Amino acid sequence: MALIVQKYGGSSVADAEAIKRVAQRIVAQKKAGYDVVVVVSAMGDSTDELLDLAEQVTPLPPGRELDMLLTSGERISMALVAMAIGSLGYEARSFTGSQAGVITTAAHGNAKIIDVTPGRIQEAVDEGAIAIVAGFQGVSEDSKDITTLGRGGSDTTAVALAAALNADACEIYSDVDGVFTADPRIVPSARRIPKVSYEEMLEMAASGSKILHLRCVEYARRYGIPLHVRSSFSQKPGTWVVSEVEESEGMEQPIISGVAHDRSEAKITVVGVPDQVGVAAKIFSSLAESEINVDMIVQNVSAASTARTDISFTLPAADGQNALTALKKVQDDIGFESLRYDDQIGKVSLIGAGMRSYPGVTSRLFDAIAAAGINIEMISTSEIRISVVVEQDAIDGAVAAAHTAFELDSDQVEAVVYGGTGR
Ligand code: ASP
Ligand code: MG
Numbered sequence: 001m002a003l004i005v006q007k008y009g010g011s012s013v014a015d016a017e018a019i020k021r022v023a024q025r026i027v028a029q030k031k032a033g034y035d036v037v038v039v040v041s042a043m044g045d046s047t048d049e050l051l052d053l054a055e056q057v058t059p060l061p062p063g064r065e066l067d068m069l070l071t072s073g074e075r076i077s078m079a080l081v082a083m084a085i086g087s088l089g090y091e092a093r094s095f096t097g098s099q100a101g102v103i104t105t106a107a108h109g110n111a112k113i114i115d116v117t118p119g120r121i122q123e124a125v126d127e128g129a130i131a132i133v134a135g136f137q138g139v140s141e142d143s144k145d146i147t148t149l150g151r152g153g154s155d156t157t158a159v160a161l162a163a164a165l166n167a168d169a170c171e172i173y174s175d176v177d178g179v180f181t182a183d184p185r186i187v188p189s190a191r192r193i194p195k196v197s198y199e200e201m202l203e204m205a206a207s208g209s210k211i212l213h214l215r216c217v218e219y220a221r222r223y224g225i226p227l228h229v230r231s232s233f234s235q236k237p238g239t240w241v242v243s244e245v246e247e248s249e250g251m252e253q254p255i256i257s258g259v260a261h262d263r264s265e266a267k268i269t270v271v272g273v274p275d276q277v278g279v280a281a282k283i284f285s286s287l288a289e290s291e292i293n294v295d296m297i298v299q300n301v302s303a304a305s306t307a308r309t310d311i312s313f314t315l316p317a318a319d320g321q322n323a324l325t326a327l328k329k330v331q332d333d334i335g336f337e338s339l340r341y342d343d344q345i346g347k348v349s350l351i352g353a354g355m356r357s358y359p360g361v362t363s364r365l366f367d368a369i370a371a372a373g374i375n376i377e378m379i380s381t382s383e384i385r386i387s388v389v390v391e392q393d394a395i396d397g398a399v400a401a402a403h404t405a406f407e408l409d410s411d412q413v414e415a416v417v418y419g420g421t422g423r
Helices: 016-031 046-057 063-087 119-126 154-164 198-206 214-223 279-289 317-329 353-357 361-371 392-405
Strands: 003-008 035-040 092-095 102-104 113-116 130-134 137-140 146-148 169-174 195-197 227-231 239-242 258-262 265-274 297-299 308-316 338-342 345-351 378-382 385-391
Touching: 003 016, 003 154, 016 035, 016 063, 016 130, 035 063, 035 119, 035 154, 046 063, 063 092, 063 130, 063 137, 063 146, 092 119, 102 154, 113 154, 119 130, 130 154, 154 169, 154 214, 195 198, 198 214, 198 239, 198 258, 198 345, 214 227, 258 392, 265 279, 265 317, 265 345, 279 308, 279 317, 297 378, 308 317, 317 338, 345 361, 345 392, 361 385, 361 392, 385 392
Parallel strands: 003 035, 003 169, 035 130, 092 130, 102 137, 169 227, 195 239
Antiparallel strands: 102 113, 137 146, 227 239, 258 345, 265 308, 265 338, 297 308, 345 385, 378 385
């Protein structure tokens, strides 16, 4: 029998009514002859509320206890969804991440899945029950403590289970009808993307698109699990994330799949760096030692008169203070002049596998941004992505300009946001 893994996000299980609605959807899938395994997120904004609560108790909650607290959110929804299914006359059994065999590293707040041993889930399914699994959590192989997979991690739970159970597909339900060519809150004329490749989706997730957790897409690509990203509030088809998007179906692949943006980064400039062997290595090792992930890096040629240069890079704004502290510690050793910090920036990225074989994409993007009167502060590219850093207030304008320049606007409003508080 075909097996489907379904994942419901927080807005899909936000209250009792929503939970009953989701239960009906799950039962409908079962009635259609599928084995069903469901992964749930915490209700509504409850993860944020739990975080706020912890912060009121102590400014720096220990990771172990914070994970214990946050995983309770998903336990609430899994039990309620199981009860709602039961009341419709179908058997459902809920399982914590640990019971479902999600084995992780010990890194609290950002644990990685090492292995999934879903014996109990398989057993429940074999006995005809619907298994409901708490997303976003696991148990550490070493410490045996409960861990979480990072914000939005339920997507990754779903795909990891789908891989371990050899599922036929994994459906990711949220409150929008799939992946759009831009965030519909910024670009109301954004279009739904019917199909997108794993590699494009990876670039989108890494560029700030929040619709799918980055590691979920990596996992899906590695195990070849087709993902269907769709809304639990409608019956419309969503976006399929698959290994390759062929040019069949009478449609030519668009050059550009979408425009993503990210408001969560900051920029640090290390001013007056001596132009000597090993200096960049020292700067970035000091950041690596503090476990800071650097994104874009720009280094200029040094000025002939001073033999010094500036190095700028972007990083998550949340790591900004740590990075400044780490760099100040090595300032005397490296001999740079000063540090500049700017968190009023944002990143706008244009993504499309078609740009590989299509010249002129870069100039068209830069022209559009210039015509909107927006200054580009940094640029970085991959084979299928061009990203620019602009000042924070210019993000919306840059996204809209890029979206229009690549003819992505739809003439009717396609994007409906059904629920959620956008928190
Ligand atoms: N509840 C967690 C969060 O809000 C995990 C998830 O929703 O995937 O980040
Ligand atoms: Mg959530």
